[in-house]
Amino acid sequence: MKSRRSFLALSGAAAAEAALLAYGMRSRPATAEAGALAPAQQPPQARAAGVRKNLTGEPFGVAMPVPRVLRPTRTTSDTDYYDVDIREADVEILPGTTTRVYSYDGQYPGPTIRARTGRQVKVRYRNQLPDETNVHLHGGHTPADSDGHPMALIAPGGYRDYTYPNRQQGTTLWYHAHGHGTEAEQVYRGLHGFYLIEDDRERNLRLPSGKYDVPILLRNIALDPDTGELILSDPNDRPIVQVNGKPQPHFSVAARKYRFRLLNASDHATFTLTLPSGQLVQVGSDGGLLPAPVTRSQVTISAGERVDLVVDFSRFPIGTQLFLNEAAAGAILRFDVTRHADDDSRLPAQLRALPALPPATVQRDVTLSFNLDPDNTAGLINGKPYDPDRVDFTVKRGTTEIWQVSNGDVEFGIQHNFHLHLVQFRVLDRNGQPPAADDRGLKDTVPIGPGESVRLQATFTDYLGEYVYHCHVLAHASFGMMAQLNIVE
The missing domain is CATH 2.60.40.420 (Cupredoxins -  blue copper proteins)
Known part of the structure; x- marks a missing residue:
């Protein structure tokens, strides 16, 4: 079993700082130098430029790469x-x-x-x-x-x-x-x-496609500025937000519509994104298209979640620069409107209806929590650490179930999120209230704050065998916050 000290270094959960203080340890602030303003206290442009300039010189000095498309052998x-x-x-x-x-x-x-x-x-x-x-x-x-x-x-x-x-x-x-x-x-x-x-x-909906359909992977890291070595640190001390592998890049766009597929591939960070002067239109979530486009002033993506957005740059003159901002890190990506281009893409009023919800025949409770005993630190689901030889739930193939998933870590305020393998689910409610804006559509990953609960509905089709469900703060899963279900006839 990993030690409590290594758990706290890996998990970086915001309120685990209380436990750090109790053990005479304190998280280092994610600032470039002692005495500097914390990132949340700085204006957005200063926050981004401050972090980047200490490490790499001028912000937005490199182009954002687009991941290469793999060709079949x-x-x-x-x-x-x-x-x-x-x-x-x-x-x-x-x-x-x-x-x-x-x-x-x-x-x-x-x-x-x-x-x-x-x-x-x-x-x-x-x-x-x-x-x-x-x-x-x-x-x-x-x-x-x-x-x-x-x-x-x-x-x-x-x-x-x-x-x-x-x-x-x-x-x-x-x-x-x-x-x-x-x-x-x-x-x-x-x-x-x-x-x-x-x-x-x-x-056939004619959303932006080809080179105008751009995947963007977000994550945060810590690097040694002299050697470039990745630092395996407390995730609260990972100040560099990467956009397709680059800190604060720029991306040249034409004055037309683009589809951006955003993924939060960080271990634990939650990114809240805005595009001042620009309009974010959400068209998709983890499991595919929404029923209709939704205009958003901001989107929040927890670890493992995806969101598909359409941004129309046609209303901006050539030479315009637009900044994608993250609430804690400031400006993380600059869009440069550099040229005109034909645009036969559309943003239809209707996209794809969600499948009907079959009647649920089983209801289950799932609680994510930690045992923070210094001699036996472990991530738990329903009070048990992961055991690959144990089946926690047996599910009949073809059945529809409702799971109420709760975050039991109230004392230290530890944030979790929940990922279920094999199936997409629908969020029925959050804390007894209608789903939040970021819960729309088909989901496979959902954030759950301290003391919160989320009800999910899923239908288990096609495949038999053992699958897992776990916290997708991956350090929490590494410490045992994972369980196993078995799909049977």
Whole structure:
């Protein structure tokens, strides 16, 4: 069992600071130098520029890269085959300095896989790391032996074949490391990438597509400014927000509509985003399109969540600069309107209706909490740490269930979020009230604050076998905040 000290270093939960104080430890503020204003006290532009300038010079000095789309190594009439090496790589995060990361095919973030509904994908992942690892398709409706179960590991020098039938609607998924006890560190070191499913119905809506459909992966890190080395620190002390692997990049856009697929791939950070002078229109969530576009003044994305936005730059003159701001970090991305372009895309008034909710036949309670006993620190679900040999829930295939998921960590105010493998769910209510704006649509991950509870409804279809559900603050999962369900006939 990991020590309490290492838990507090990994989890970074805001109110675990009370426990740190109790043990004579104090989190270092995420500021560049002692005596500086805390980030939340600085004006947005100063916050972003202050963090970046101490590390990299001028903010917005590098272009935001778009993750490379992976090409199949071979195809058949119904299947695309891919080969991906999981290996260490040296990448440039700070200009002029290389950083050693874990990567998929040497890419940081990993390459994007674009799949189609109804067309199977098979990926052979070869592990060239010195450590065991595996891969979970987050949000994927996949057979149990391809889900990336936390104990189904790939040994160094070995490989594993994963099969993704893609029997789900178009949506923004992602793949990442998921070995139990190592998931937080390996994802932090760089094992993450997009997996985008497209379908004909979505294509016929004529949302922005091609080079105007841009995946954006957000995460926060700490780096040694002299060596460029990743620092495995308290996540509260990870002041650099990366946008597709770069701190404070710029992105050149045409004066037309774009679709941005945002993913929060951080361990624990929650990002609240605004675009002053710009309009954010949400069209999708974790599990695909919303019933209709929703204009948002801000969006909040917890770890593991995705949100699809459409931004129309056509109302801005050439030369305009727009800043995507994060509530704590300030400006994290600059959009530069640099050119005109034809635009035959649309933003329809109606997108995709949500499926009907079948009657639920089972109701369950799930509580996320910590045992903070200094001699036995553990993450718990319903009072128990993860045991891969124990089945916590047995679920009959085809049934619909309602789960009330609660955060029991009130004393220290620890934030959790909940991820359920295999299925997408609907949020029925939050604390007995209608779902929040960020709960809309089909979900697979949802934040739950201290003392909060969320009711979810899901239907378990197609596949049999063992799957997990857990807190997607990955350090919490590493400490045992995970449980197992078994789908049976």
